[in-house]
Amino acid sequence: MSLLVTGSIGIDTVETPFGKRQDVIGGSAIYFSYAASFFTPVRLVGVVGEDWPGGHRELFKDRDVDTAGLEVRKGSKTFRWHGSYVENLNEAVTVEVDLNVLAERAPKIPANYLESKYVFLANTHPVLQQEMLASMKNPNLAVADTMNLWIQTEREQLCKLLSKIHGLVLNDGEARLLTEKKNLIEAARNVLKMGPKFVVIKKGEHGSLLASKDDTFVLPAFPADKVVDPTGAGDSFAGGMMGYLATQGNYSPATIKRALAFGTVVASFTIADFSLAGLQAATRDAIDQRWHDYKQAMSF
């Protein structure tokens, strides 16, 4: 089933202990789309400026990603982010950020996308996320991501969004900020009181945690002895998770666990190289193989 994603598309400059890459492709919707496309057709909604490099348009040519919703806006500039993981591979320091086109009006969702049954609202202003969601015709599953900035400055709008979505994906620091609870299990349960049927807390190198009314589930990260560039790991995780869910049509605890495990494994490919190179080197077979290895390593 088709999975719609809206989110950022950007040009990144990234520094890690393994080197520096200048003007590489990035953004939440890009990582999400690429990751999800291993599982299901993806519809990408996003906007870039006219500086968007031609080569980047070729990115999805071999993937089942519909880019009709990718608007190249005349007179605008693409979102740019420069981050450094040199001191700490678990947390980026933002060296510079230019919102550019992301600070303008949202991209239009193509009419044929509006009946998408699976929707992922990657991190952006919660008012925009609500507008996007409101325009969709009765999705089966709508999941959103968010970030510190909106928790701090747009809590009221974020709470409105939370009352309308099925699932929320956020990282540990964001969960603590949103709920003012240090214990992550307690934080997750408090998020559920705000509306979503389930919440996934991403803990970076420490894995992830899912909570729903009936289930609490923790998964470690895939053991990686070399993290080259963690950019996009969380978005790839969400992409793998949602991509798998879109193929299943049910949200049983077992299905959701398997989906989280796919997200975990897909993210492990992302972090093995800079920008999208790790995902580009992956195949569905390699993902399935690693998923089975991971499942095996978890069982006792």
Place this chain on the structure above:
Amino acid sequence: MSLLVTGSIGIDTVETPFGKRQDVIGGSAIYFSYAASFFTPVRLVGVVGEDWPGGHRELFKDRDVDTAGLEVRKGSKTFRWHGSYVENLNEAVTVEVDLNVLAERAPKIPANYLESKYVFLANTHPVLQQEMLASMKNPNLAVADTMNLWIQTEREQLCKLLSKIHGLVLNDGEARLLTEKKNLIEAARNVLKMGPKFVVIKKGEHGSLLASKDDTFVLPAFPADKVVDPTGAGDSFAGGMMGYLATQGNYSPATIKRALAFGTVVASFTIADFSLAGLQAATRDAIDQRWHDYKQAMSF
């Protein structure tokens, strides 16, 4: 099979967000012994001073813990530790520490303990750990813990110890300090080069990681929505792990995984209350039940 443990026995004062407890029982060997005794008979070797409260002698009366190796030394004072988790439940701030009797000569190992097949050398000076180990007659499995202090000040002696033991248990910060590697998988593999056949890295609320020549295994912590007092969690983990291993007589990857899972579950009882109260409220049946719940939650 009998499991011998040597380590600290102390009187603790502990502050956490849930309150303060003054002059409660503590020490690595105490937590380890209590935890391991759910699985196998334990032989405790340690030394306290004549201030050791009479009530504490009753501690193991219903447990299969042989305290013939617990020396109450005339003219000496018991080890005391005062720690606070008020700011951070994941890491204690030491308010005050008095080594007292721990700075004197080591306790004598009773002659009938010397043939113990399972030995755990809880954290103490690596020269003492080597002496203890040298006095044992060919144990099947000898595992040690250590701490930052010895890594920084007694690296040479610690390396000698590492070349003589089967397994090392330490926490994430210690593993990074010992190997100068930030990535924990890489750190674990570097520890293996120092001698041990396996290494277990404890990550507190983030679970644990085991590495051996053929296996890398990560386990999340048991999801706990209330951590009252984390003191002794790592020692209880080691006690549950070693206690289970002592009943198995093999170290297959599957056995070691199950042992780590038992350690994880036993530690989850410890942190639910102050001092030993959490472990004292546990039963083998409750541990087994939680182990099965945990195993179930891990499988997908």
